[in-house]
Amino acid sequence: MRKTTLALALILTAAASDAARADEPGVKLGVLRCDQVPGTGINLLIHSTVNVRCQFTSLTGGASARYHGETGIGLGIDLNWNKTESIAFTVFGASTNVAGSHPLAGKYIGGRASASAGIGTGVQALVGGGSNHFTLQPLAIESARGVGIAAGLGYLYLEPAR
Numbered sequence: 001m002r003k004t005t006l007a008l009a010l011i012l013t014a015a016a017s018d019a020a021r022a023d024e025p026g027v028k029l030g031v032l033r034c035d036q037v038p039g040t041g042i043n044l045l046i047h048s049t050v051n052v053r054c055q056f057t058s059l060t061g062g063a064s065a066r067y068h069g070e071t072g073i074g075l076g077i078d079l080n081w082n083k084t085e086s087i088a089f090t091v092f093g094a095s096t097n098v099a100g101s102h103p104l105a106g107k108y109i110g111g112r113a114s115a116s117a118g119i120g121t122g123v124q125a126l127v128g129g130g131s132n133h134f135t136l137q138p139l140a141i142e143s144a145r146g147v148g149i150a151a152g153l154g155y156l157y158l159e160p161a162r
Contacts, residue, residue: 029091030059033055035085047073067104070155071157080147083116084144088142107129107155108129111124116146122141123140124156
């Protein structure tokens with residue numbers, strides 16, 4: 001999974017090189033990996049939520065930042081049971097607040113789908129960000145253990161970890 005995510009991030013980096021140089025201040029290229037916090041999930045069939053702990057690793061300078069937050073399906077169908085998940089996003093973003101140590105903090109929304117039968121996978125395409133930055137995670141790869149399917153309007157809220 002990490003190799004696949006790194007490959008996606010490298011493809012994104014190559015594609016974005018004309019739009020923004022990786023060595024310019026405020027530009028972020030990397031991988032955001034989020035793991036579910038056990039015992040925090042709520043599933044109401046058309047809405048689900050779970051807390052996550054995330055780690056951003058830069059591809060351009062080795063910098064990293066920790067986040068915590070919430071992810072789930074805001075509107076759709078979630079028929080998952082006994083599910084644990086890890087999500088890895090490729091990240092391309094820019095911040096007008098270069099001094100900020102957590103430029104990925106914000107709200108992201110988009111499409112989400114997953115399926116599992118013992119071991120499963122899923123994809124997400126989320127866009128969003130905060131007031132001083134924009135970020136685009138064009139694709140997330142999700143690995144899961146459990147049984148079920150889910151599809152709908154997905155979301156991810158990130159805050160700096162304490």
